[in-house]
Amino acid sequence: MASSDPTVAAVFDAVAATAPEIRAALPGRRVESGMENASGESVLAGDLYADELLGDAFTAIDGVGSFVSEEREEAVDAGGPVGGGPDDAYAVAIDPLDGSSNLRSNNAMGTVVGVYDAPLPARGRDLVAAGYVLYGPITTMVVADEAGVREEVVERAPDGDGVERSVVEGDLTLPATPTVYGFGGRVPDWPADFRAYARAVEDDLKLRYGGAMVGDVNQVLTYGGVFAYPALRSAPEGKLRLQFEANPIAYVIERAGGASSDGTGSILDVEPEAVHQRTPLYVGNEALIDRLEAAVGD
Template identity: 80%
Template sequence: MTDADPAADGGVAPGGTDPAVEAIFDAVAATAPEIRAALPGRRVESGTDNPSGESVMAGDLYADELLGDAITAVDGVGSFVSEERETAVDAGGAVGEADGEPPYAVAIDPLDGSSNLRSNNAMGTVVGVYDAPLPATGRDLVAAGYVLYGPITTMVVADDAGVREEVVEADADGSVSRTVVEDDLRLPDDPLVYGFGGRVPDWPDDFTAYAREIEDELKLRYGGAMVGDVNQVLTYGGIFAYPALNSAPDGKLRLSFEANPIAYIIERAGGAATDGEVDILDVEPEGVHDRVPLYVGNEALIERLQAALD
């Protein structure tokens, strides 16, 4: 069990991670119980749209505000970029600059799957820690993770050391603890589940043909929140996709906030990720709110997908 307050001793964080990176995930974990506790009163539309033109729930704005305050207060964070904000927030982090290294840029989806608020289904928070100014490729990620607000609040964190799963809890004294429950999370070799987003009539023919094959082999697990659906794949093995659509050939998910961090996690767990042509982590962005098709999961399933889309 580790306290979710950022460590002040400058020691080596779990997995050998840079203490500044671990402090970012401490900050994310510290906000999780507060975000969760506030959701019942924020299940309504906020009356505003995000930079991608989507209607924003009150819960989105609240989570964004809490996470923005917590993450920009971490030493070593130079900028904070959110799906809910048009431009980056200058956090002024200076750690590492004396050695010629830039501070970290943190990109978040504050409340992935917030449309599930009304139906009381799973949702989460997605985090990417980049060592380059955004927009950047996924190769500039040094760590990524997500919080899942399911029956239990968990956080999955990936870095160079691998992927670990933690339980996040608010303790009686008001502190927040992170308890590692799996220190080497890997995709199972025998996949069991799949989840495909978008309206079926809007799927391109080549993806539809692939989906028909997968439906005969795996069990459907799709809940309308990428974090929850990807967590199913990470737990049981399989494939998640939000494909290119006939009406949206560039896909729906945002590269910086969603696709890159999830691809990083899945690849560190032994899987693969693609936009249908190249590894997601190699996609060159033009802007911080760029969209991209996303396909992640067991390597053999992704290889079959790419062959089907050729």
């Protein structure tokens, strides 16, 4: 069921419409672009293609006032003020191709989207909707909004004109009994307190980690468990971007009945300081996040 907010509905209509195009274009875009993004990371041709396609789609939506992505230094003005007023527009933040390093090895990737009712950078509490596309064996889209969380299969229409979307789960919630875990970063780079937490949970859960946050989080959403990209010795502020990755994923998981944390409290409460700000991210079943905060919190 589409969102009752027409702008949110239009944003995810655009995400769904571009997903088959992004997927179809990936085989020829597995090479380096020769550019770096705003975070100083090497960008593949697939990153740039997805960014341009989604940027064009979002800035054409009347209710979108600004657009920013992991691949851009600053927000793009799409027309209209962004804020909390009744006539104000939304800001859209994306990671256009999450896990693009998996492109060379042909593993899962995705697109992450957050729709904010505030100028960026903004708190996660300013999100009105968030979601992601997973380019796995099939293409799925998970959307969280005021109605809850749903999962759709997205396919190109048989006649090649447009896409077909079918809801496979209209009220998606985390299973009560957790099954899987996936933790990013190199083990020697984990702080001692997080390493102890990892040793404790691995006795009860199965490892599922594929190197693309969207795929790893989707495992948690499907089976229950915990995903973490912790603060590292070499990156104490974390690796994931708050606006494009952490906030949207935290919103999805919390709307699905789970919990999120930066180590001390909900990701959605983190006060933003910059568009490309990084943060540790922990999401999953509430009991596992409570244990995490007890282990690593100050």
